[in-house]
Amino acid sequence: QVHLVEFGGGAVQPGRSLTLSCVGSGFNFNNYGMHWARQAPGKGLQWVAVMSSDGSDIYYADSVKGRFSISRDNAKNTLYLQMNSLRPEDTSVYYCARDPGAGVAGSIDYWGQGTLVTVSS
């Protein structure tokens, strides 16, 4: 059974940094692309970034490009999202999610339960 668990959310001041982690289990983490997506309170889903299984392909949403960095450690079955220069509009529940392809198929077949990031002074 595919299981994705996010860690690292919390409250942070504008301009500061935060790193999220996501541990995958129940599947061969090495073989799948992985996404981060987010959802602001009461709003819709917004895609953040994706990384292919081997890290060779990485894409970011325009709203986070240059501030956020996605990475992975396949030996630890872990996906990361380094978030720098955080803004109040980055306040969201952040979801880790699996792409059904080893590359970037561009869809999502499993989602974690999410971790809340609140950016406020």
Added chain:
Amino acid sequence: SYVLTQPPSVSVAPGKTARITCGANRIGSKSVHWYQQKPGQAPVLVMYYNDDRPSGIPERFSGSNSGNTATLTISSVEAGEEADYYCQVWDSDTDHVVFGGGTKLTVL
């Protein structure tokens, strides 16, 4: 950027058929995926590659995609299917995942 347009809300009586649309320029040339999200929960994939159902999704869920509109159809709607539904595509021009704004399905 590629924009997916969904109606904010759809209402249907129990046992009737709900149709949730997702509109965009030439969306029929893309693969559309649909997610169901109940309050306080993570999204769940309910339709992928336009008309394929993941295991565990009832046959009452079906999908279609042609021209400028993709549609998620839920027949014999049940109260437990009241949720927000999102369509999604991969925009190969920008290498971005794109979500629609979401449709709140209300079962009357």
